[in-house]
Amino acid sequence: MLDSAVRTHKKQPLYEEVAQRICHLIEQGTLRPGERVPSIRSLSKQMQVSINTVKEAYGQLEDRQLIEARPQSGYYVRVRFPELPAEPEINPPVLHHPSEINLPDIYQRVMRDLLDPELLQLGIATPNYMLLPVEKLNRMLARETRRFARQSVAYELPPGNLRLRQQIARRLLLSGCTLSPDQIVITSGCVEAVALSLRTLCQRGDTVVIETPFYFNFLQLIEELGLKALEIPSSPRGGISLEALEYALERNAEKVSACLVISNFNNPLGSSLAETDKQRLVELLEHFKVPLIEDDIYGDLSFANDRPGVAKAFDKTGNVLLCSSFSKTLAPGYRVGWIAAGRFQDRIERGKMLAGVATASPPQQAIAEFLANGGYEYHLRSIRRSYARQVALMQDAIGRFFPEGTRVSRPQGGFILWVELPGMIDSLLLYEQAKALRIGIAPGQLFSIKGKFHHCIRLSATLWDPAVEEAIKSLGQLAQRQLELQK
Amino acid sequence: MLDSAVRTHKKQPLYEEVAQRICHLIEQGTLRPGERVPSIRSLSKQMQVSINTVKEAYGQLEDRQLIEARPQSGYYVRVRFPELPAEPEINPPVLHHPSEINLPDIYQRVMRDLLDPELLQLGIATPNYMLLPVEKLNRMLARETRRFARQSVAYELPPGNLRLRQQIARRLLLSGCTLSPDQIVITSGCVEAVALSLRTLCQRGDTVVIETPFYFNFLQLIEELGLKALEIPSSPRGGISLEALEYALERNAEKVSACLVISNFNNPLGSSLAETDKQRLVELLEHFKVPLIEDDIYGDLSFANDRPGVAKAFDKTGNVLLCSSFSKTLAPGYRVGWIAAGRFQDRIERGKMLAGVATASPPQQAIAEFLANGGYEYHLRSIRRSYARQVALMQDAIGRFFPEGTRVSRPQGGFILWVELPGMIDSLLLYEQAKALRIGIAPGQLFSIKGKFHHCIRLSATLWDPAVEEAIKSLGQLAQRQLELQK
Numbered sequence: 004m005l006d007s008a009v010r011t012h013k014k015q016p017l018y019e020e021v022a023q024r025i026c027h028l029i030e031q032g033t034l035r036p037g038e039r040v041p042s043i044r045s046l047s048k049q050m051q052v053s054i055n056t057v058k059e060a061y062g063q064l065e066d067r068q069l070i071e072a073r074p075q076s077g078y079y080v081r082v083r084f085p086e087l088p089a090e091p092e093i094n095p096p097v098l099h100h101p102s103e104i105n106l107p108d109i110y111q112r113v114m115r116d117l118l119d120p121e122l123l124q125l126g127i128a129t130p131n132y133m134l135l136p137v138e139k140l141n142r143m144l145a146r147e148t149r150r151f152a153r154q155s156v157a158y159e160l161p162p163g164n165l166r167l168r169q170q171i172a173r174r175l176l177l178s179g180c181t182l183s184p185d186q187i188v189i190t191s192g193c194v195e196a197v198a199l200s201l202r203t204l205c206q207r208g209d210t211v212v213i214e215t216p217f218y219f220n221f222l223q224l225i226e227e228l229g230l231k232a233l234e235i236p237s238s239p240r241g242g243i244s245l246e247a248l249e250y251a252l253e254r255n256a257e258k259v260s261a262c263l264v265i266s267n268f269n270n271p272l273g274s275s276l277a278e279t280d281k282q283r284l285v286e287l288l289e290h291f292k293v294p295l296i297e298d299d300i301y302g303d304l305s306f307a308n309d310r311p312g313v314a315k316a317f318d319k320t321g322n323v324l325l326c327s328s329f330s331k332t333l334a335p336g337y338r339v340g341w342i343a344a345g346r347f348q349d350r351i352e353r354g355k356m357l358a359g360v361a362t363a364s365p366p367q368q369a370i371a372e373f374l375a376n377g378g379y380e381y382h383l384r385s386i387r388r389s390y391a392r393q394v395a396l397m398q399d400a401i402g403r404f405f406p407e408g409t410r411v412s413r414p415q416g417g418f419i420l421w422v423e424l425p426g427m428i429d430s431l432l433l434y435e436q437a438k439a440l441r442i443g444i445a446p447g448q449l450f451s452i453k454g455k456f457h458h459c460i461r462l463s464a465t466l467w468d469p470a471v472e473e474a475i476k477s478l479g480q481l482a483q484r485q486l487e488l489q490k
Numbered sequence: 491m492l493d494s495a496v497r498t499h500k501k502q503p504l505y506e507e508v509a510q511r512i513c514h515l516i517e518q519g520t521l522r523p524g525e526r527v528p529s530i531r532s533l534s535k536q537m538q539v540s541i542n543t544v545k546e547a548y549g550q551l552e553d554r555q556l557i558e559a560r561p562q563s564g565y566y567v568r569v570r571f572p573e574l575p576a577e578p579e580i581n582p583p584v585l586h587h588p589s590e591i592n593l594p595d596i597y598q599r600v601m602r603d604l605l606d607p608e609l610l611q612l613g614i615a616t617p618n619y620m621l622l623p624v625e626k627l628n629r630m631l632a633r634e635t636r637r638f639a640r641q642s643v644a645y646e647l648p649p650g651n652l653r654l655r656q657q658i659a660r661r662l663l664l665s666g667c668t669l670s671p672d673q674i675v676i677t678s679g680c681v682e683a684v685a686l687s688l689r690t691l692c693q694r695g696d697t698v699v700i701e702t703p704f705y706f707n708f709l710q711l712i713e714e715l716g717l718k719a720l721e722i723p724s725s726p727r728g729g730i731s732l733e734a735l736e737y738a739l740e741r742n743a744e745k746v747s748a749c750l751v752i753s754n755f756n757n758p759l760g761s762s763l764a765e766t767d768k769q770r771l772v773e774l775l776e777h778f779k780v781p782l783i784e785d786d787i788y789g790d791l792s793f794a795n796d797r798p799g800v801a802k803a804f805d806k807t808g809n810v811l812l813c814s815s816f817s818k819t820l821a822p823g824y825r826v827g828w829i830a831a832g833r834f835q836d837r838i839e840r841g842k843m844l845a846g847v848a849t850a851s852p853p854q855q856a857i858a859e860f861l862a863n864g865g866y867e868y869h870l871r872s873i874r875r876s877y878a879r880q881v882a883l884m885q886d887a888i889g890r891f892f893p894e895g896t897r898v899s900r901p902q903g904g905f906i907l908w909v910e911l912p913g914m915i916d917s918l919l920l921y922e923q924a925k926a927l928r929i930g931i932a933p934g935q936l937f938s939i940k941g942k943f944h945h946c947i948r949l950s951a952t953l954w955d956p957a958v959e960e961a962i963k964s965l966g967q968l969a970q971r972q973l974e975l976q977k
Binding site: 137140144149191194198220357360365 | 601605616619622624625627628631632635636639640641642643644645646647677678679681682685693694707710711714716820821822823824825826840841843844845846847848849850851852853
C-alpha cells in the first residue's frame with residue numbers, strides 16, 4: 004500500500020504527498036485552470052490512499068488557492084492567482100451634475116462591427132449558441148403551438164401568457180421574492196422591460212441615475228429618450244457605490260425620476276451588490292422616492308450552485324421594477340422577458356399594450372413549457388459550469404498574454420470580463436487593430452456618457468477554443484506594441 | 491324552348507323575364523344579401539336561354555343595384571339599398587387648435603371589456619380565428635425552426651429576417667411600391683411600427699395631425715407620448731379632408747411633426763383615400779415638410795380582387811413611413827409587422843434596437859415561409875369573400891333592426907362598420923346596456939380626444955351566425971328603447 008510505503012520512506016505526511024502530486028499536474032499544465040480535478044473517491048482509489056487523506060490534501064490545495072470547491076460539483080483548478088492580473092480599480096470619478104447625453108458617433112460603427120459574422124466576436128454579450136437547448140426548445144415550440152393552436156395565433160394581451168407568469172413567479176422564490184403571476188408582465192426581452200420602465204417613469208429632461216461603467220445599449224436608450232444621466236461610480240466587486248448614490252440623491256433628489264442598476268454579474272464589470280447592500284439600496288431609494296429599475300438578466304448564470312437574491316426581495320412598497328429575460332440562458336431570438344413592476348404594474352401593462360399590443364405568443368408558450376418540463380435547472384447547472392470554466396481560462400490567458408499592469412475583473416457569474424489596460428493604451432485604436440485581425444472587442448469608451456474608460460475593453464468568454472486563445476494572445480501583442488511605441 | 495315560348499306569349503323582352511325571376515328570388519329571401527347568384531352559364535342551362543340573355547338580365551339587375559359583379563368571382567346579391575340605412579355624415583367639426591390629450595377614464599373600463607371572453611365581442615377589431623390558417627402556419631413554424639434551428643434562437647437584429655423582407659418587398663409591388671428589402675424594418679406588429687414612427691419623429695409637446703374619428707389605441711399612444719393632436723375631419727367615403735388638412739397646415743406647419751393616416755379601409759370609418767387624393771396627400775405633406783405615417787393594416791382585405799394602392803407609392807423623397815402587419819390576415823399573436831421608413835430608415839432601425847433589440851425570430855421565419863409557399867393570395871381571396879359577405883349581412887341586419895334614422899358606413903374592405911344612431915342616443919349607455927346582455931360594442935366616445943361621437947358605435951363583422959344576428963337585433967331594440975324614453 005502506498006500509505007505505509009510513503010510513511011516509511013519519506014518523513015512528510017501522506018496528504019502532503021497527494022497534494023504535491025496534484026500540484027505537479029497543475030504546474031505541468033495537465034490539469035488546466037477551470038478544469039475539474041479527480042473526485043475524492045476516484046483519487047483515493049487510484050492512489051490507494053484513504054478518502055480522508057485525499058480530503059486533507061484537497062483542503063490544503065484549497066488553502067493555497069490552487070483548487071476550489073464548487074458545491075455538488077467537486078473541485079476545480081483555480082485560475083493561477085500569482086499570474087492572474089489584479090482587479091480593475093475604478094477610480095470614483097468626481098460626481099458630475101446630471102448630463103444630457105450626446106454619445107460619440109463611434110456607436111454606429113461599433114454596433115455594426117459587433118454584428119459582423121466575419122469577426123471572431125469577443126465584444127458582444129450574446130450567449131454561446133452551442134450551450135443553448137435549441138432542439139428541445141424548438142420541439143416544445145412545435146408541440147405547444149399544436150396543443151394550443153388557437154392560442155398560438157391569438158394575442159397574449161398584457162400581462163401575457165398565464166402559464167409562463169406562473170412559472171416565473173415560482174422561480175422568483177429562488178431570488179427571494181414572493182410574487183403572484185398577476186404582478187408580472189411578459190415583455191419582448193429584458194431590454195423592452197427596461198425601456199418600458201424608463202418611458203413609464205421618466206419624461207424628457209428628467210434625470211436617471213446609473214452606474215458607471217454601464218451597458219452601452221442602456222446609455223443609448225437614455226439618450227434616445229432625451230433623459231439626463233447621473234453616473235455613480237461602481238466597483239468591480241461590490242457594484243454601485245451607495246455612499247456616492249446617497250450623496251448624489253441628497254443633492255439631486257427632486258430631479259431624479261429613476262435609478263437603473265444591474266444588480267448581479269453586472270454588464271460590464273461583472274460586479275454584484277452584496278445582499279445587505281441590495282437592502283440598503285432599496286431603502287435608500289424608497290427614502291428619496293426614486294423608483295429602482297433592477298436588471299437581473301445575468302442572475303441565473305451564477306457560478307455558484309445557488310443563484311443570488313435580488314434587490315426586489317427587500318421591496319416593501321412596490322418601488323422596485325425587476326426586469327429580466329431568458330435571452331442569456333435559453334433563446335435570445337425568442338424575445339421573451341418580463342417585469343415585476345410593483346406599484347407601476349397597471350402603467351407598465353398599459354405601456355406594453357400601446358408599444359406593440361403584446362409579446363409574440365408561440366415563444367411564450369414554448370418557454371412556459373421549458374420551465375415546467377424542460378429541465379431548466381439542470382440546463383442552468385450545465386451552462387454555469389461552462390461559463391465558469393471559460394471565464395477562468397480567459398482570465399488566465401489574459402494574465403499570460405497581456406502587458407504587465409493589465410487588470411481583469413473577477414465576476415462570480417455571467418460571461419463578461421472587464422479589462423483595464425496599463426499605460427496610455429487607447430482601446431479604440433486597439434479595437435481598430437483587432438478588427439484588422441478579424442477580432443471583435445468592445446472598447447471601453449462605449450460604456451460611459453463621456454467616453455471615459457478609454458484604456459479598458461470588455462471581452463465575452465462565451466466560448467473557449469484554440470482560436471479564442473490565439474485571439475487573446477494577439478490582443479495582448481497589440482496592446483504590448485502600443486505600449487512600446489509610447490516609450 | 492323557353493326563348494320562343496316567352497317571346498310568343500308575353501310582349502316583354504326575354505332578358506326582362508330572367509331578371510324578374512332572379513329579382514323574385516331576392517325579394518322572397520331565397521337569395522340573401524351577400525350571397526352569390528347562379529353563374530351565367532348555369533342559369534343559361536337551367537332556364538334554357540342563351541348566355542347573352544342572362545348577361546343582359548344580370549346587367550339590368552346590376553343597374554338596378556340588386557346584384558353586383560365581383561371580378562373573377564361572379565355576381566352577388568347586393569345589400570338591399572332601400573332598406574339599408576344611409577351613410578354617416580361626419581359633420582366637419584370646427585378646426586380646433588392642437589390639443590393636449592386627456593382621454594376620459596372610460597378607456598380602462600372599455601379596454602377590459604373588449605377582452606372579456608364572456609361577451610359576444612362585436613366591439614374589438616381582431617380577425618375571426620376560424621378564418622386564420624392556424625394549422626398551416628403552426629406547421630410552417632415547426633418546420634422552419636427545425637430547418638433553421640440556430641437562426642430561430644438567435645437575434646434577428648434590425649432590420650430583421652431577410653427572407654421575410656424580400657417577400658414583403660415583392661408584395662409591395664401590388665400596392666404600387668418598388669422598394670428593396672433593406673428599405674423595410676420588421677416590427678412587432680403594426681402598432682409597434684406606428685409607435686416607433688411617432689417616437690422617432692415627435693418630441694413631447696409636438697403636434698401630430700390625425701383623422702377624426704380615429705382608432706382609439708393610437709389616441710392613447712399619442713396621449714402616452716405627451717403629444718398634442720390636431721384632428722382633421724374624415725368622411726366615411728373618402729377619408730381625411732385634404733382641404734381641412736391644408737387649411738390646418740397653413741396655420742400650424744411649424745409645430746406639426748407628423749401626420750398619421752389609415753389610408754385604406756380606415757378604422758373606424760372604413761373609408762379609403764382615392765388614388766388621386768393619396769398623391770395629393772403626399773405632395774401636400776411634402777410641401778409642408780411634415781412626414782406622413784401611413785397605416786395600411788387593412789389594405790389586403792379589399793372586397794375587390796385587387797388590393798388598393800398606398801400613398802407611399804407616390805413618395806419621391808422618403809417622407810412617407812408605411813406601416814402594416816399580418817395581424818388582420820394571418821396571426822395577430824405572431825406579432826409580425828413592418829415599416830418602410832423612407833429617409834427615416836436608420837433612425838427607425840436604431841429605435842427598434844433600443845426598444846427591445848429585435849422581433850421574435852420563429853414567427854418571422856414562419857410568415858416568410860407562408861408568404862413564399864403558403865398560398866397567401868389564395869388565402870386572402872377566401873377571407874375577403876367572407877368579410878365582404880359578413881359586412882353585407884351586418885349592414886342589412888342593422889337596416890332591419892335599428893331605429894329609423896340610423897346610418898351605417900359602406901366600407902369596401904376590412905370588417906368594421908361605423909354606425910351613427912339617431913336622436914340623442916348615448917352610445918356609452920348603449921354599451922353598458924349591451925354589456926348586461928353579454929354583448930360587447932365599442933362606443934363612439936373612444937374615437938376622438940374630446941369624447942365626440944357619443945351617438946356612434948363601431949361594430950366588427952368578423953363573424954356572422956344566428957347569435958350575432960340576434961345580438962344586432964338586441965342592440966337595435968336597446969337603441970329604440972332609448973329613443974322612446976326620450977320622447
